[in-house]
Amino acid sequence: xxxxxxxxxxxxxxxxxxxxxxxxxxxxxxxxxxxxxxxxxxxxxxxxxxxxxxxxxxxxxxxxxxxxxxxxxxxxxxxxxxxxxxxxxxxxxxxxxxxxxxxxxxxxxxxxxxxxxxxxxxxxxxxxxxxxxxxxxxxxxxxxxxxxxxxxxxxxxxxxxxxxxxxxxxxxxxxxxxxxxxxxxxxxxxxxxxxxxxxxxxxxxxxxxxxxxxxxxxxxxxxxxxxxxxxxxxxxxxxxxxxxxxxxxxxxxxxxxxxxxxxxxxxxxxxxxxxxxxxxxxxxxxxxxxxxxxxxxxxxxxxxxxxxxxxxxxxxxxxxxxxxxxxxxxxxxxxxxxxxxxxxxxxxxxxxxxxxxxxxxxxxxxxxxxxxxxxxxxxxxxxxxxxxxxxxxxxxxxxxxxxxxxxxxxxxxxxxxxxxxxxxxxxxxxxxxxxxxxxxxxxxxxxxxxxxxxxxxxxxxxxxxxxxxxxxxxxxxxxxxxxxxxxxxxx
Amino acid sequence: xxxxxxxxxxxxxxxxxxxxxxxxxxxxxxxxxxxxxxxxxxxxxxxxxxxxxxxxxxxxxxxxxxxxxxxxxxxxxxxxxxxxxxxxxxxxxxxxxxxxxxxxxxxxxxxxxxxxxxxxxxxxxxxxxxxxxxxxxxxxxxxxxxxxxxxxxxxxxxxxxxxxxxxxxxxxxxxxxxxxxxxxxxxxxxxxxxxxxxxxxxxxxxxxxxxxxxxxxxxxxxxxxxxxxxxxxxxx
Amino acid sequence: xxxxxxxxxxxxxxxxxxxxxxxxxxxxxxxxxxxxxxxxxxxxxxxxxxxxxxxxxxxxxxxxxxxxxxxxxxxxxxxxxxxxxxxxxxxxxxxxxxxxxxxxxxxxxxxxxxxx
Numbered sequence: 001x002x003x004x005x006x007x008x009x010x011x012x013x014x015x016x017x018x019x020x021x022x023x024x025x026x027x028x029x030x031x032x033x034x035x036x037x038x039x040x041x042x043x044x045x046x047x048x049x050x051x052x053x054x055x056x057x058x059x060x061x062x063x064x065x066x067x068x069x070x071x072x073x074x075x076x077x078x079x080x081x082x083x084x085x086x087x088x089x090x091x092x093x094x095x096x097x098x099x100x101x102x103x104x105x106x107x108x109x110x111x112x113x114x115x116x117x118x119x120x121x122x123x124x125x126x127x128x129x130x131x132x133x134x135x136x137x138x139x140x141x142x143x144x145x146x147x148x149x150x151x152x153x154x155x156x157x158x159x160x161x162x163x164x165x166x167x168x169x170x171x172x173x174x175x176x177x178x179x180x181x182x183x184x185x186x187x188x189x190x191x192x193x194x195x196x197x198x199x200x201x202x203x204x205x206x207x208x209x210x211x212x213x214x215x216x217x218x219x220x221x222x223x224x225x226x227x228x229x230x231x232x233x234x235x236x237x238x239x240x241x242x243x244x245x246x247x248x249x250x251x252x253x254x255x256x257x258x259x260x261x262x263x264x265x266x267x268x269x270x271x272x273x274x275x276x277x278x279x280x281x282x283x284x285x286x287x288x289x290x291x292x293x294x295x296x297x298x299x300x301x302x303x304x305x306x307x308x309x310x311x312x313x314x315x316x317x318x319x320x321x322x323x324x325x326x327x328x329x330x331x332x333x334x335x336x337x338x339x340x341x342x343x344x345x346x347x348x349x350x351x352x353x354x355x356x357x358x359x360x361x362x363x364x365x366x367x368x369x370x371x372x373x374x375x376x377x378x379x380x381x382x383x384x385x386x387x388x389x390x391x392x393x394x395x396x397x398x399x400x401x402x403x404x405x406x407x408x409x410x411x412x413x414x415x416x417x418x419x420x421x422x423x424x425x426x427x428x429x430x431x432x433x434x435x436x437x438x439x440x441x442x443x444x445x446x447x448x449x450x451x452x453x454x455x456x457x458x459x460x461x462x463x464x465x466x467x468x469x470x471x472x473x474x475x476x477x478x479x480x481x482x483x484x485x486x487x488x489x490x491x
Numbered sequence: 492x493x494x495x496x497x498x499x500x501x502x503x504x505x506x507x508x509x510x511x512x513x514x515x516x517x518x519x520x521x522x523x524x525x526x527x528x529x530x531x532x533x534x535x536x537x538x539x540x541x542x543x544x545x546x547x548x549x550x551x552x553x554x555x556x557x558x559x560x561x562x563x564x565x566x567x568x569x570x571x572x573x574x575x576x577x578x579x580x581x582x583x584x585x586x587x588x589x590x591x592x593x594x595x596x597x598x599x600x601x602x603x604x605x606x607x608x609x610x611x612x613x614x615x616x617x618x619x620x621x622x623x624x625x626x627x628x629x630x631x632x633x634x635x636x637x638x639x640x641x642x643x644x645x646x647x648x649x650x651x652x653x654x655x656x657x658x659x660x661x662x663x664x665x666x667x668x669x670x671x672x673x674x675x676x677x678x679x680x681x682x683x684x685x686x687x688x689x690x691x692x693x694x695x696x697x698x699x700x701x702x703x704x705x706x707x708x709x710x711x712x713x714x715x716x717x718x719x720x721x722x723x724x725x726x727x
Numbered sequence: 728x729x730x731x732x733x734x735x736x737x738x739x740x741x742x743x744x745x746x747x748x749x750x751x752x753x754x755x756x757x758x759x760x761x762x763x764x765x766x767x768x769x770x771x772x773x774x775x776x777x778x779x780x781x782x783x784x785x786x787x788x789x790x791x792x793x794x795x796x797x798x799x800x801x802x803x804x805x806x807x808x809x810x811x812x813x814x815x816x817x818x819x820x821x822x823x824x825x826x827x828x829x830x831x832x833x834x835x836x837x838x839x840x841x842x843x
Contacts, residue, residue: 006557006685010675013564017668020571021661062557063678064687068529071557111575118568125561133805137561140812141568147819148572156830159576160839163757163823170764170816171751177809178508178744178771184802185515185778188528198524210511497752501745508741517733519782521796526781530799537800538789546787546800547807555804562808569815573822624788629811720818724825 004051005060005073008044008082009125009138012037016117023110031100034113035093041120042086049080049479056482059130067130068191074130077333077483078257082124084337088249088344089120091458092242095348098452099355103153103240112152119145119246126254132180132190135261139176139222139254143169146251153240161234168231172221176258179214182207183265192265200268208269215262216277223255225318226288229311233295236307241351244303248310248347249340256317256336263321274324281322286416288315293423297430300361302350305427306343309386312420313339319413320401326484328404333480335397338469342385342394345462349378352451352459357444362430367440369432371448374456376435378463383428385466388421393469396476541688542698543622551627552702556686560675562629563667563709570664570716577723595645603645610638618710622702628709635710636717643718654718663715670708674701736777743770755836757827761820768813772806779803 015037023030051058057076061067093116104112122141129135147169151162184190186207187198199208217228224232232252236244266272292312299305313335320332352375353368354360369376385392388399398417405413440446450456469476516523533546533554541549551559618631643654655663662669671686678687678701688698747770750763779802787800828834 003679003685010560010672010685013560014668014672016571017564017567017665020574021665024658024661061684062686063553063555064682064684064690065554069532070554105578107578108575111571111578114571115568115575118564118571121564133555133808134558134561137558137565137808137812140815141561141565144565144568144572144815144819147823148568148575151823151826152575156827159823159826159830162576163820163827166816166820166823167751167760167764170820171748171767173812173816174744174764174767174771177768178774181771181775181778181802181805182511182515184528184775184805185523185525188524188526188530190529190801194529198528204514206514207511210507213507214511494753497749500752501749504748505741505745508744509738512737512741513734515734515737515778518736518777519780521781521784523778525778525802526796526799530779530801533800534787534789534797544788544790546789546797547803550800550804551807558804558808562811565812565815569818572815572819576819576822576826623790625786627807629807724822 003060004044004047005058005075005128006062008041008048009121009128011044011121012041012117012124013121013141016114016121019114019117020110023113027106027109030110030113031093031097034117035090037117038086038090038093038120041124042083042090045080045083045086045124048075049083051075052077052080053479068189068194071134072130072191072193073128074192075128077479078260079127080479081253081257081337082127084340085120085123085127085250088340088462089116089246091344091348091462092116092245095245095351095455095458096242097454099240099242099351099455102355105154108152112149115145115149115152116246119149119251123250123254127257129261130192132183132192132195132265135192135258136173136177136180139258140173142251142254143173143222146247149243149246150235150239152243153238155238157234158238161238165231165235168221168228172218175214175221176218179211179218182211182214186211192261196265196268199266200270202269205271208266209272212262212266212272212277216259219255219258219262220284220318221255222258223252223314223318224311225255225284225314226291226311227284229288229292229314232311233304233307236310237301237303241303241347241354244306244351245344245347248307249344252310252314253336253340256314256321259318259321278322278324282319282410282413283322285315285317285319285322286413288312288318289416289420290423291315293420293427297423297427299427300363302354302360302362302365302431303347305431306346306350309346309424309427310343312424313343313386316398316401316417316420319417320397320404323401323404323408323410323413325404325407327400327407329484330477330480331397331400331402331404333484334400334473334476335394337476337480338385338393338397338466341462341465341469342382345378345459345466346382346386348455348462349375349382349459352455353379355455356451357448362434364441366434366438367436367445368448369435371445372450375451375459378459379435380432381463381466383431385470387425387428391467391470393466393473395470396473541702542695543702545622545624545626547625548622548627548702548706552622552705553688556671556675556705559705559709560668560671560686563671563712566713566716567664567668570719573720573723577726579726600645603641607638607642610634614638614710614714618706619703621706622699628706629713631706632710632713633717635714639714639718640721643722655715660715660719663711664719665712666708666715667712670705670712674705674708677701737774740770740774740777743767743773757824757834757836757839760836761817761824764820765813765817768809772809772813775802775806775809 296308614634621627747766779799
């Protein structure tokens with residue numbers, strides 16, 4: 001049996017544990033080591049995704065014990081998100097070279113790379129998990145590393161934001177663990193497929209509904225779905241810029257994948273109010289779209305703007321999941337991937353600008369478009385993508401979700417989508433206006449130079465992906481479609 | 492207003508939980524799914540298949556070893572996290588003096604020094620007997636870690652001259668993940684899947700040895716991590 | 728209703744969970760919030776272990792003499808991992824509280840709102 005699947009998460013985790021020991025004498029080694037581990041993970045994810053395309057979903061029995069007695073790893077279409085996870089993490093690690101040297105204390109540097117590797121391994125392990133408790137353990141791994149990464153840059157705001165993030169995340173984790181305990185008490189098993197089978201045979205409704213509600217609430221809190229999003233803006237804005245990219249693009253999606261896995265476990269149970277539940281999700285998603293966009297519109301700090309934009313985009317994804325028909329869920333799946341790329345581009349490019357100029361507010365960043373043409377170009381591409389203009393990556397997901405809204409007989413949601421897109425467009429116009437068409441407020445701007453190459457390359461690469469993702473939109477659709485077939489069949 | 496909000500959150504949590512939990516199979520009932528499900532096999536065949544009389548250790552290190560690996564990584568992540576949050580730049584020489592020095596009573600110091608060897612033996616015994624009696628790697632590791640914390644308080648060293656010198660400490664902290672890597676890859680080479688044990692009755696000693704390596708790795712790693720967590724928090 | 732009363736143990740742990748949640752939400756002191764979180768986590772662990780217990784059963788250690796219904800080893804293994812995870816979160820939370828105290832001089836949430 002080929003061992004790529006277990007090693008995909010195993011290697012970056014062990015590498016992360018060894019980072020600090022290896023980098024003690026030579027701190028420069030930490031970044032190179034992390035890059036090697038991330039590159040390996042990308043290779044593994046590519047091999048696994050290719051196998052997924054050729055053969056369909058496959059499993060691996062850890063320790064040689066078949067499910068449900070052992071832990072099963074399962075690679076299906078949602079697990080293929082590991083490809084994007086590894087790709088974006090690699091870009092962030094390359095970018096971190098100059099950024100972290102300047103912004104993070106030298107004693108913390110090896111730990112910074114260690115935490116990023118642990119985060120990477122945790123996310124890949126989460127995406128490939130076929131066992132409920134294994135899912136929980138890797139979710140905690142991602143969470144703990146994320147809380148620390150928010151605060152690694154130092155400063156009071158970051159520490160406070162990290163603590164708030166920790167409290168919210170730990171409450172949701174406790175809730176998820178409680179529900180896993182309920183499911184175990186009901187079925188005696190922890191394997192997701194096995195639990196789904198056994199749940200269908202149970203009589204008592206109460207605990208099943210409790211488990212569904214609790215798991216959903218827990219994952220919604222992790223995904224920062226309105227109104228449980230309060231922890232997100234401060235955390236994502238206060239973190240160092242590469243970390244913000246990882247958090248907004250990837251870690252937040254853990255909640256979404258968790259919601260999907262939960263849905264799959266309960267899909268076969270009769271008598272559950274799934275349709276009503278979907279409606280609740282759709283309404284919350286719609287609220288998130290509008291609320292996130294409105295909050296973003298009134299921000300002056302560019303990172304807070306991007307953070308609220310994440311809240312808004314999670315709303316799109318959850319709206320698609322809630323509508324629960326084929327087109328909407330395809331759109332949601334595509335948007336999970338595309339938003340990751342777009343948000344990573346935006347945060348890294350904005351980070352380069354902040355790093356070079358030292359300012360974060362739109363007022364102080366006027367005219368930077370002339371001084372840092374490439375970074376500003378990347379921000380522009382990201383802005384167009386996230387507003388959903390056709391040749392870019394952001395368009396496809398929203399288009400499918402809108403189609404899904406019509407198919408579900410609820411065109412009102414399509415109107416909300418349009419409203420959200422307009423609002424987003426408005427605030428990104430603000431950014432572009434400030435960058436290109438306003439004069440700088442003081443002379444410091446004239447001495448600003450473009451970002452160094454290790455920071456620029458990942459930014460431009462991701463920006464190119466934004467455009468390519470739109471032009472070659474068939475590929476993500478082909479990736480997501482099989483999974484959606486199986487899910488949307490049961491609604 | 493805040494009280495109302497807190498009450499609402501509490502009600503939203505409590506009512507579904509009470510209602511749901513009321514419908515669960517009664518605890519203590521030997522026929523409930525928790526006992527007739529997956530766990531039945533662990534109880535039935537656990538000793539034969541894993542070589543561990545303590546079934547919980549058998550589950551932790553054999554059937555569900557990957558979860559234990561995740562647990563080891565989480566505790567390492569805690570160390571990385573605390574170090575990332577609390578490490579400061581090059582230590583200022585004066586800062587040690589600024590820290591309040593609380594006098595350790597000589598009685599306390601004497602008692603700790605007297606009992607330290609016994610505590611150490613107890614901790615090591617808990618680790619080594621984990622597969623036969625209640626115990627295990629993490630439990631023993633916590634005892635050893637607590638002992639190291641006590642000793643570092645009594646012997647008065649701080650981050651400048653820690654109880655365990657820094658190069659060794661970094662590798663000891665990674666002992667847990669390293670043990671899993673070694674045993675896991677060995678299992679991959681021998682038996683075909685990651686973290687698996689060689690099957691068959693002839694490999695009893697090998698299985699026991701692999702489990703011992705894992706227990707020691709977890710124990711030593713946890714002890715080193717707990718000591719370091721304490722030192723980081725006590726810091727400058 | 729009679730059947731529900733059998734689950735008295737579970738009700739107790741739900742009450743404990745709610746006490747922890749209330750402490751976390753209502754108390755302004757950051758350390759107390761952390762303690763509330765610990766109470767919640769402890770309640771969840773107790774709940775999970777109880778689900779694996781057997782009335783008048785034995786601990787899941789099979790040496791020569793032990794017979795009779797064994798408690799399920801699976802929940803016990805689960806909460807061992809869970810406890811380690813809870814310890815990790817508490818360690819990080821304490822480190823953050825130390826850092827907040829260093830930076831802001833206070834750990835009361837009301838005072839921090841003005842400062843942060």
